[in-house]
Amino acid sequence: MESSNYLETLRTVINAQLDRLTDYPAAVPPRLKEAVRYSLLQGGKRLRPILTLAAAEMAGGDPAPAIPAACALEMIHTYSLIHDDLPAMDNDDLRRGKPTCHIKFGEATAILAGDALLTEAFAAVARTADEAVRAPMAAALAEAAGVFGMIGGQTDDVIGEKNLSGGSPSDGRIALLRSIHRRKTGALITCAFRLGGLAVSAGKDELNALAACGEAFGLAFQITDDLLDVTGSEQLLGKRVGKDAALGKLTFPGLLGIDESRAEAARQVEAGRRALDLFAESRAKSAVIEILESTLTRKS
């Protein structure tokens, strides 16, 4: 992959900054710090923050102003994983190839570590150097992560799963599944693109193009996530597979079949690529397109 050095550089920047942001002094309870860092710093693809930095570079030429927002997105993504893995939610024991936070530290600490990451994400955004973009970024983050976005989608996914998988007509179930994914996964990925643009004070057309790319990419990513739960390797994924079917969840392969799901993912990747036509060719744009396309062949 041509962009691999560039992406690795972005990943290194993000990991270093996440490390610094959570290197709390002794006033913070050591066990809380340990749990936060255990979940936040043990690998992960850094997909969302990389997209934020690359979007900032595409729209403004410099990824640096977007670093706090990029870290905030990864913190919110990690908090959502910690809470989703809890026994009362998806009850997962394995994440990124290691015991989930509550298995390692107990439920109370896992709940608190998730709460901490969600809160500190807003603290990070509020410390962005450019004062003018702090509040718009906090607003975009809250909207994507809140009841209209991630939490709403997660609620329908976790709470509604038993009522939704059977009975209703197929068209209605596909629309519902798209709606769940647009909120549960898509909102934060779309926000990753938008925050990159906001960080460099991009114009309205550029912000809309970034959001359109994010929406298409979010859907493609979730469709392939569903496919991996059917066809993927537990070892490569670092998490359990076959859970969707066991929980009776709505999934794209469950509703559309594997072939049509793959075709739909390819259509979304193409739509995401076209949304970027507005931007001049650049290292960052090539990298985003490579990430988009790699979704179709990802193994983890």
Next chain:
Amino acid sequence: MESSNYLETLRTVINAQLDRLTDYPAAVPPRLKEAVRYSLLQGGKRLRPILTLAAAEMAGGDPAPAIPAACALEMIHTYSLIHDDLPAMDNDDLRRGKPTCHIKFGEATAILAGDALLTEAFAAVARTADEAVRAPMAAALAEAAGVFGMIGGQTDDVIGEKNLSGGSPSDGRIALLRSIHRRKTGALITCAFRLGGLAVSAGKDELNALAACGEAFGLAFQITDDLLDVTGSEQLLGKRVGKDAALGKLTFPGLLGIDESRAEAARQVEAGRRALDLFAESRAKSAVIEILESTLTRKS
């Protein structure tokens, strides 16, 4: 109480706005909306938001600009109660005289409702009319609610409780107890005063005075909270009593005895009153002082 009409007016404003802010459209899962509103709108003293509005009036003459911040504080307070009540945390079944959120809606919904309230609190602050104060308020809120504030204190309170109640010397335990309370309860109450000042662009001296009052009041409030857990009525409090002793928690009456705890609370109330000397006499200032003093005689 002379200020009761004034306080009732503030409470009505807050309750109406909290109702509006959570009157989500159908795109938000109904069960999530119901759980959020169940926990947020069923009474509660509205202590923190009232203090925010009164602080804004003391420092700037008008409480209106502080309404979003006031609502954000009550949302964060409510989220912390929902998560603290969970079985993995304090395992409480009664709150404000009714079944706790997880008893009523199940653990998954309670976790999500808490996450939603925390997130939407930042959304509310980010929508404050005066753009210049949005980011400073979001930063203050995140700091008070995060690892250096409420979550840090709560972690030491929940996770550390078994290690801290015995063994170490009395002076060290009192210092630790003050540190826990300064973070767990005090940080958000101090933030309530500060957000009121920030909302009306108060100067540095005024912000410091508000914070000093908040710190003293927070400590007085927590000491009397500890006392009520020993001497209070479950019916008046709307929550279980005697839980601190049962859990072996550090408390002021446990360490200082009941009489000295009462004396310490009175000293803090006096310190809080003196911190307000900077402000001209006003309806708002009288109300804050009445709230401070009523802490010493509160039954709930």
